[in-house]
Every structure is written in structure tokens, then in C-alpha cells.
Amino acid sequence: MYTDRTPRVVAARHLTRRQGRDRAGRFLAEGAQAVREALAFATVHELFVTPDAAARHPDLVRSAADTGVRISPITDRAAASLSETVTPQGIVAVCDLLDVPAREALAGEPKLVAVLVGISDPGNAGTVIRVADAAGADAVILAGDTVDPHNGKCVRASTGSLFHLPITRSREIPAALAACRAAGLRLVGADGHARDILDGGRLGEPTAWVFGSEAHGLPDWVRAGLDHCVRVPIYGRAESLNLATAAAVCLYASATAQH
Numbered sequence: 001m002y003t004d005r006t007p008r009v010v011a012a013r014h015l016t017r018r019q020g021r022d023r024a025g026r027f028l029a030e031g032a033q034a035v036r037e038a039l040a041f042a043t044v045h046e047l048f049v050t051p052d053a054a055a056r057h058p059d060l061v062r063s064a065a066d067t068g069v070r071i072s073p074i075t076d077r078a079a080a081s082l083s084e085t086v087t088p089q090g091i092v093a094v095c096d097l098l099d100v101p102a103r104e105a106l107a108g109e110p111k112l113v114a115v116l117v118g119i120s121d122p123g124n125a126g127t128v129i130r131v132a133d134a135a136g137a138d139a140v141i142l143a144g145d146t147v148d149p150h151n152g153k154c155v156r157a158s159t160g161s162l163f164h165l166p167i168t169r170s171r172e173i174p175a176a177l178a179a180c181r182a183a184g185l186r187l188v189g190a191d192g193h194a195r196d197i198l199d200g201g202r203l204g205e206p207t208a209w210v211f212g213s214e215a216h217g218l219p220d221w222v223r224a225g226l227d228h229c230v231r232v233p234i235y236g237r238a239e240s241l242n243l244a245t246a247a248a249v250c251l252y253a254s255a256t257a258q259h
Contacts, residue, residue: 002048002074004081009074012048012094013081018148025097027150028082031089032057037160039063043096046070050079053090060091069093084152097150098167102141102179105166110138110183112254113208114247117173117222120213122147126157127244128211133161135251136259141168141208143176177225180208187226189218190250192240194229198250202228203257209250214243 002009012028014020021027026045029038038044039060047064049071054061064071079088106113114132119125125147132140142149149155149167170176177187185208190198210226212218223229232241232249241249 002072002078004075004078006074006078008046008072009048009078009081012046012092015094016082016084016152018151021097021148021150026094027097027155028152029093029095029155030083030085030091030152031156032060032091033160034155035060035091035093036063037163038093038095039067039069041163042098044069044093045096046072046094048072048074048079048082048092048094050074050076050090052076053079057091064093085156098162099149099169100166102168102170102176105139105141105168106179106183106185108138109206110185111206111258112137112251113139113141113180113185114251115141115143115176115180115208115210116146117143117210117218118213118216119146119211119243121243122151122154123157124214124243125149125151126154126162128247129154129158129165129167130161131244131248131251133158133164135248135255137165137251137255139166139168141170141176141180143170144173173222174225177208177210177222186228188250189223189226189229190232190246191217191223191229192231192246193217194231196228196230197233198230198253203254207254209247209254211243211247211250
């Protein structure tokens with residue numbers, strides 16, 4: 001039984017930090033749903049699991065064994081050391097990083113893409129990835145100084161969707177937007193201060209929706225380079241919509257028009 005001081009657990013604990021993830025090229029997926037999707041759609045190197053979690057999820061342990069994944073039994077304390085939650089779930093997979101080059105993510109004829117610019121909250125980013133997956137988007141691009149999609153909170157918020165569609169990280173925002181335009185996508189920004197409201201006009205066209213941070217929105221220079229900016233209308237008394245909710249409205253508006 002591995003403890004929190006076992007070298008393999010200590011090495012895995014480094015993956016809770018972005019620097020450790022980038023150095024190793026791996027990240028942690030915690031919880032039954034994330035592990036299930038990781039085993040189905042990603043490269044998994046190791047499964048850490050407590051006796052209680054193994055008893056609750058024998059199908060996952062069996063699936064990991066059937067695919068040759070190393071299974072490492074751990075103590076509850078070791079599980080807690082690998083977890084970023086208040087209540088560790090006792091089952092954690094070590095996976096290869098998922099991001100792919102923009103050229104690969106946008107290959108073919110993409111119809112719908114979500115671009116996150118300067119999003120710092122991992123919960124928001126993970127929820128937008130989940131929404132993009134549900135709306136049938138072809139890819140998600142995280143551009144500029146945006147949270148790492150392999151962050152534990154982001155992985156949990158995506159509820160497995162992180163494994164379902166191409167994820168691209170680009171430090172250069174102009175390069176990310178240029179890649180979308182080269183793929184034939186119309187660049188549409190969602191901004192609470194935009195003059196035009198979201199409506200049915202041109203929503204059926206191949207679109208890259210560009211979302212800014214909840215606190216600051218899209219920078220002026222980014223908005224200036226887009227084809228169009230719209231806002232989600234507020235009909236009630238709410239001051240605004242949060243980022244993930246606005247993204248859901250926009251992505252589903254396009255998805256509905258395209259289908």
C-alpha cells in the first residue's frame with residue numbers, strides 16, 4: 001500500500017502544480033467520472049486508488065487492468081495528498097496532457113469553436129469546455145494568459161468533457177484568432193457592452209465564439225480584430241450573466257442554427 005511519502009505518490013503530487021504538469025507532460029484526473037472518460041479517450045499511465053474507492057468502482061479498476069494501466073493502491077492520506085478537493089474521492093488517474101496544436105484541432109471544416117481569452121477561473125473554464133462539448137463544438141482554444149485546462153478544478157468542472165474534444169493552448173492571442181480565421185471561421189465576440197444583441201442573424205455560419213474574462217471582458221484590441229461583437233440581452237433585473245452561462249447561450253444559439 002502506497003503512502004503519501006512513497007516516491008511514486010510524491011512524484012504524482014508534483015502534477016497538482018502547473019510547472020510540474022508542463023515538465024512531466026502529464027496531469028491528474030480525479031474522481032470516477034473523470035477516470036472513466038480518461039480510460040476511454042486518453043493515455044493513462046497509472047491509477048491510484050484506495051481500497052474503499054476500488055470497492056465502489058470495480059469496473060474502473062478492471063478497465064484499467066485490461067488496458068495495461070499500472071494500478072497502485074494508496075492510503076486515504078495519500079489520496080488526500082493528490083486531491084485538490086475538500087473530500088477526496090480516492091481514485092486518481094495519471095494522464096498525458098491533452099492539448100494539441102491549433103492546426104490539428106482546427107483540421108477539416110470546423111463549424112463551432114470556443115476561444116477563451118484571459119480566463120483565470122478554472123471552474124469557469126472547465127464549465128465552458130463542458131458546454132462546448134454538449135453543443136457539439138469542434139474544439140476549445142485557450143489563448144493568452146488563460147488558466148491551464150489541466151488544473152484540477154478545471155478538470156472536475158468539465159466532468160469528463162475535457163477528454164472529448166481537441167483542446168489547444170496558445171500564448172499568443174493573435175495567432176489563435178488567425179488560426180480560426182484560416183480555418184474559415186467567423187470571429188464573434190461575446191461582450192456585455194456590445195451594441196448589438198445576440199439574434200439569429202448569421203449564427204448558422206461556421207463560428208469561433210471569443211469569450212473574455214468575467215471581470216474584464218475582452219480587451220479593446222481583441223474586439224477590434226473580430227468580425228462582430230454581441231451581447232446576451234438581459235430582460236430581467238439581473239446585473240449580468242456569468243461567463244459560463246453567457247457562453248452556453250451563445251454556443252447553443254450557433255449550434256441550434258447550424259443543426
